[in-house]
Amino acid sequence: MALALALKYRPTQFSDLIxxxxxxxxxxxxxxHSRISHAYLFSGLRGSGKTSSARIFSRALQCEKGPTSTPCGECDNCKAALENRHLDIIEMDAASSRKIDDIRDLIEQTKYRPSYGRYKIFIIDEVHMLTKEAFNALLKTLxxxxxxxxxxxxxTDPLKLPATILSRTQHFRFKKIPHKAVVAHIANILDKESVSYEPEALEIIARSGSGSLRDTLTIADQAINFCNKHITTAKITEMLGVxxxxTLREFFNSIFQSDEAKLEEILSLLEEYxxxxxxxxxxxxxxxxxxxKDKDFPVVLVDxxxxIxxxxxxxxxxxxxGSFxxxxxxLKMREAMKVRDIDSMIRELESNLFSSQGLVSQPLVSSPKNISSPKPEESALSCGKTALRENLFESLIVKIYDRNKRLGEIFEKNIAFVSFENSVLSWKSKASGEERTMLVQNYSHIKMMVQEIYGVLTKINSIQDVQEDPVFLENQSENIPIQEKPILEQKVSRDQNFEAEFQKKTDEVSQKPVLKAPHEIFLEENKELVENIKVHLGATKMIILEDEKKDL
Structure with a gap:
């Protein structure tokens, strides 16, 4: 009677562990080196070799030539251990024997010396299944x-063990077996069993085992029977239902080639899974x-x-x-094929500009000579990039219209594109009054849309067009509220008068009856100043620290 592959090729030496x-x-x-501890803990994924390692270690301790890392396999102790009949190697399944009475029986056996070997060894599998009382009973003996x-x-789950148990053992963590090592091990076993196979089929078998060597060998055993000792990819996918x-290659090819008929056929096939x-x-x-590095799958497209x-x-x-x-x-993948990155758009625009002017696109070389007299192709490239940036600004206007029609109208009317250099978008604003207030109130939304189009690191530089602002021209010498002053005038006024204004306000606060905290009075009486700081310095929140409150 033939043994299952997982049992037939179970490791018997440390060198056999995968x-x-x-x-x-x-x-x-x-x-x-005879540095043997009294208790060990092996943890890891199922099928990673924990129990096999425990049996190898036990046999190495009991070998008549040991303790040794390479048990002979010929002495009576080794033979009894290999046949799982050694009297002093006691295996216990904590999943079925998990109560305190089971642990008491185990502790009772520790009182008697080994009858056959050098040590009395207790292997407790799935130890996390023990009850709290059983753990407590085991502590002292452990x-x-x-x-x-x-x-x-x-x-398989060391986190469920009490800290008192973990502290009394040497903990060995069994990692997930690498995919390549699993494939190589399966191939080696199939060669020994005289079974032919396709390499792609072994990849699928190893992937289905999810890192567990025992599960993988079980699937391989099933595949040998299903494929009649010739394992093919088609048969394995049929057996596993993957x-x-x-078919996946054909699915992506139909998307690349926009083959609607082929795509519908493949989707009908995939609905069966x-x-x-x-x-x-x-x-x-x-x-x-x-x-x-398949050329059909560039990084941008794979991303x-x-x-999706x-x-x-x-x-x-x-x-x-699932079908939906x-x-x-x-549909999303087909749409993703239509999206092009900004670099490709720039290259296409350059190509169109050069072809329309009879020029040949070539790399630009910066030198002192061409700084004062740029070449025709450099001028064309510069114009092309400027046109692209202005097109992006038009896209920004459209995006603002989509969010709020009124806001889009105000933005288009008052904001003019200036430049976009070094991730800084500069525009000129001539907004005033209610229109300016609305732009200020929606600044955070506008900035978010700017960063969606120009990049997340984009900053905004707003230039107030004071020459075209009639309110500024008519009221240059008047005491205009700070919310209606142009940005440049606000900055000058703030620089010159901030200290005097601050002293004046603090004097007023000191003369009033102290009904509120000083910093609360200051914020309440300087709402316009605080609002102006929030708007023009980009602040979203103002916090007064304890030391500043004392100064106020």
């Missing part, structure tokens, strides 16, 4: 067991395409597709219908 080099090396050195007693605890990578699994497989497919898949995953978490999510995902 992907756990740090654990096997530490335990081997501890055995070779901390100070007899010299001939060793404990090896194994768990999407064939070829679980939508969440399709999204996961597409994510892995794009990840591999990006890693292999957009991954964002993330949104689709979120919709599925809201219990949206698939259709919406395909």
């Amino acid at each position: 992907g756990q080099e740090s654990v096997s090396q530490t335990l081997s050195l501890a055995l070779d 901390e100070e067991p007899p010299d001939y007693v060793k404990f090896i605890l194994a768990t 999407v064939d990578p070829y 679980e939508c969440e699994m399709i999204v996961d497989e597409m994510t892995l497919f794009l990840k591999e395409a990006l890693r292999s 957009r597709f991954l964002r 898949l993330t949104e689709s995953k979120f919709l599925l978490n809201l219990n949206s219908e 999510v698939l259709l919406l995902m395909s």
Whole structure:
């Protein structure tokens, strides 16, 4: 009777462990130098080698030539341990024996010396399943067991263990086995079993195992029977119910080529599968395409597709219908193909300008000579970039119109584009009165839309057109409220009169009956000044520290 692959190829030496080099090396050195602790804790993902390591370590302790990191496998102790019949290696499943009475029986056995081997070793699997009372009963014995007693605890969830247990053990963390190591191990076993296979099929099997070597070998065992000792990608996808990578490639090709008929055919095929699994497989497919530097999948496009898949995953978490999510995902991907980044737009604009003027596009070389007399192609490029920036400003106006028609009208009427250099957008404003107030009130929204179009690091430089402001010309010498003064006049007035105004206000506060805190009176009587600071300095909140309150 043939054994399952997971049992037939179970590790019997530390060197047989896959992907756990740090654990096997530490335990081997501890055995070779006789630095053996009384209690160990092995934690990690299922199928990562915890129980196998515990059995290897136990056999290494009991070997007649040991303790040694390489048990002989020939002595009576090794043979009994390999056949799971050693009297002094006691395995206990805490998932089924989790009560305090079970732990009391275990503690009772620690009172008797080993009858056959060098140590009495207790392997407790899934130790996190023990009850609170059972843990408490185990504490004292775990901390100070007899010299001939060793404990090896194994768990998939160390966070559920009490801190008192963790502090009494040496903790070894078994990491997830790397994907490449799993594939190589499966290939090695299939070669020994004389089973032919396609490399892509092994990738799918290893991915389905989710890092657990035991689960992966179980799937491989099933695949050998299903594929009749010739494992192919088509058969594996059929057996596991996953999407064939070829189908995913055809899906993306139909989007690239705008082949509506082919895309509808593939979507009908994909509706037969679980939508969440399709999204996961597409994510892995794009990840591999990006890693292999596939020219059909540039980084910008992969980034957009991954964002769409993330949104689709979120919709599925809201219990949206799978077919609807698939259709919406395909529509978004087709739209993503139409979006071009700013660099490509600049290159296209340059190309159009050069072709219309009979010029050839070439890199510009900065030198002292061409600073005073720019070349024709440089002038054309400069004009092209200026035109592009003005087009972006027109897009900003359209975006403001979409948000608020009245605000868009005021913005278009009063704001004129000046320049966009070094992530600073400069415009000239001639707004006054109510129109200016409305622009000020919606400044945060306007800034957000500016950063959406020009970039998140964009800053705004607003230049007040004082020469065209009739209010400023008629009232230059009058005492105009600070909200109606142009920005330049406000700055001068604020610089010259701030100290006198501040002293005046503090004198008034000191003469009044103290009914409120001084800083509250100051803020209340200087609402216009505070509002002006918020508007023109970009402040959204004003905080007076305790030291400043005392000064006021």
